[in-house]
Amino acid sequence: MRVQLSTEQGGLIETEGFWINLNAQSGMPARITESFEQMLGSTAENKKLRWKPMITETPGENDHNVPFPLRSVDIDLLGHVNNAVYLQAVEDVLTHRPELTAIPTRTAIEYLAPTAPDSDLQLAVRHEDKSFTAWFAIDGKTHAQARVAPLD
Incomplete structure (x- = not known):
């Protein structure tokens, strides 16, 4: 839709x-x-x-990689991580990219697999000149990915 x-x-x-x-x-x-x-x-x-995915790249060794701890409020009624949690991480990254908050941007978040509440979720971020891409992974498998870039 x-x-x-x-x-x-x-x-x-x-x-x-x-x-x-x-x-x-x-x-x-x-x-x-x-x-x-x-x-x-x-x-x-x-x-x-x-x-079809808009984000076709995969995280690399040079990307900034940190744990992304989950909270009890991040879990929906079905016992999965609520999709809005990924947007929280995107907003956190945007605090370090003020040039992207000053212009119209496209934010794409792609959900690839459910994330369980007890998951050891890792966040990898790749900063580019005019955009950034983030991957949410468990044991090396990407469960969600996001990109923020200026509108075309």
Whole structure:
């Protein structure tokens, strides 16, 4: 689903995401009902997306690598790390990149695998001249990745 929010003053937020309906009793994915799709679809520009990663690079030995400890508040009702946790790390990196907060940027966060609450999550960050890329890994396997770069 693609959603675009704009203001009369020129502000613009564009998002892409996939809908997943979770069964309230089992917590497992369930079929999206027609009424649910109509309600959410009223805000969406394009309801049919095919995902392919925007970030194709992998972390390297020269990237800044630190532990990224998880807190109890980072865990959702299904026992997984809430996806918003990755945005917290992106915001933390942005505090060291004021030139990226002064201009319009595109932030992409890609979720590749669920992260369990007891995971030893590592954050690797690669700084480039006009952007940065971050990888969230467990035992060398990337579970999520993010990039912040100026709009084209």
